[in-house]
Amino acid sequence: MTRLRAAAAASALLWLVAAWLDPARALRAYLLGWDFWLGLSAGCLGLALLHQLTGGAWGRDLAPAWRAGLAALPAMAALSLPVLVCAHRIYPWAGVHPPRGINAAWLNAPFFAVRGIGYLSFYCLVARRLSAWTAAHPDKPWPGSAPALIGWFLAASFAGIDWLMSLEAPWTSAAYGAANAVAYALSALAAGALLVGGRPELRPVGGQDGAPRRLQDLGNLLLAFVLLSAYLAFSQYLILWSANLPEEIPWYLRRSRGGWHWLTLSLALFHLAAPLGLLLMRRIKRDPRTLAFAGLLVLVAHAAARAWLILPAFLERPAASLVEPLAWLAVAAVWCAAAWPSLAAERPA
Template sequence: MIRDAFPPLIRQIQNIAFLTGAVGLGLSFIGLYLQPQQFFISYLFAYLFWIGISLGGMVIVMIHHLTGGAWGFLIRRPLEAATRALPLMVLLFIPLLFGLSDLYIWTHPEDVAHKSVLHVIQKKQEYLNIPFFAVRAVIYFVIWLGIAYWLNKWSSEQDQKNQLELVLRLQYFSAIGAILYTLSITFAGVDWVMSLVPGWYSTIFGFLLGSGQMLSAMAFAIIIAVSFSKTKPLSAIFLPGRLHDLGNILLAFILLWTYLAFIQYFIIWSENLPHEISWYLPRVGSSWKWLGIFLIIFHFAVPFIVLLSRRAKRTNSILMGVAVAVVIVHLVDAFWLVVPSLRSQGFQLYWTDFTVPFGIGGLWLATVLWQLQRKPLVPIQAPGAEEAMEHGR
């Protein structure tokens, strides 16, 4: 019955996404044979982007449980569906374990020529080693899968019975889950991204990574919500006021990401210490700087200016266009976080930089759309849902 409530087009998109993912990954594994290091570089940034939407969606769902608000009923189901794609992302993480030696210099310190870098690696050897790296990854996934499981389980129970006990349980669990997410994404950011340059560190990098995940997840949720705005029961609560709220939240995440990115750069630029600038040197001292300028313009300035308009935030096509642009540009940001550390000579593109994101993204999107059809688009029985249908103009 639930599937029949969805337009047939969603199943066609799901099939196309799955086919695109299968073909994309199939072509990409040819690159694994021809250029293994470039394949794993492409795989890492693409993986970080797609799992980021699932994790960011998990955080936004927890924020909604903690704060309430009618805005959450428009996007809760798409974000919950995104969290249920995490088991797929666990499987897709496995190929990265076979590419650690192609990505991380600390896996073969005997080849390090620079004495200062070698000294840093030796000091961190008890932490930066392959077995402990894999163990920590397992811990992260256990935390994320556990949070996603209980959020979805209790949300499904709300569809059957509207009890205050479930509301309080989700609130308390979300408070704990938000803390666990903050800690785990910080350590994951250190392991998966910062350790590409072992001598570099930033105390706010985990927050920067997390803010980007929430930004991309919100943009994705807006795309789905607008796409199904005429489908019942979502159409009953898809009102200009609710759309305006989503636009404001998207703008807030853009500002948060911009603030963290700027303050990190500003502090490191002010101190100008060799071990701190090592991550930025290839990004500002070569042709990579143009990609940084691109991000300043299209990841901040353009969506910021557009979303200042009340009309833009209340117009389906405009807000959806901004959301699509944010998702695409955030993929470029994931590329910028990873690739210059490994292609430090200057801006370079390989064909796997296109096939791998399509491959992982196709499988991820097909899974999310499949999961989305398994529940009603709106948690009707949840507290506040009825009020959301009556207000918002």
């Protein structure tokens, strides 16, 4: 814990130096790190709510990861302050290019901050109620899980629209919000598979075939969300490219030239093809070590996908810089410090 706090302090100090030298670049880098780690905690909340409705051993196996993610939610909500307060440094519509007409009613700094506080307050409130219920009634589903899951999907969808899609306003996509909610859940599933497979004391038990079968269920769920994420991404691409409208196509053009095309190709390989090839094999899903590797692969690819969504909005080509890694690591250290007590308290079932 002491090392995590020291790492957080060191990374934050170096990031502050970068923020003093180039505030806009540092804040955009901060958005990249904060978005990833907040999305991981929000995804844990969404999956926990889903399990309240469906039941099943898969949720019990992933519960340690979810509890860790929910424990970090208040810290991630607090770390939203730079994004909400300094929106004019990050979003063109809040600074030098204010929107006109109906867009101005939605894209303005005060309303943007109010919506952000609303999303984060909803996450934290639901997480607190859910945690209290499951602690008091471990064998009974929470009665409020259905409306809470609907609210979670709407909050995750609009959060993606506000925090990421509006980076390139007035560009819009009807699938963007849903894709963001699925990405949150995918990152939480991948982290859960990595944790369950990588820590022997958290692996499921249940006889000679029970544990492998439960691991296979986790692998199947991860595969389903990988495919759902790919389906939404391809649907968005197909619809926008077929329409071929001049206000929509540049979003993809920016990501297909200037060096970004290599990241695009890498995502096709490591965010879809490689996980698909691995998770279609039964023996990989039933082995905890290979399942953990698949989870790690998906999680790293997810981090790259978030960079693919954010960075081309500001950079014409990839540029070597320590600002983005420092900001990402600073938020990561805070997340780990907040989640670690919950994770350390887990014991074999």
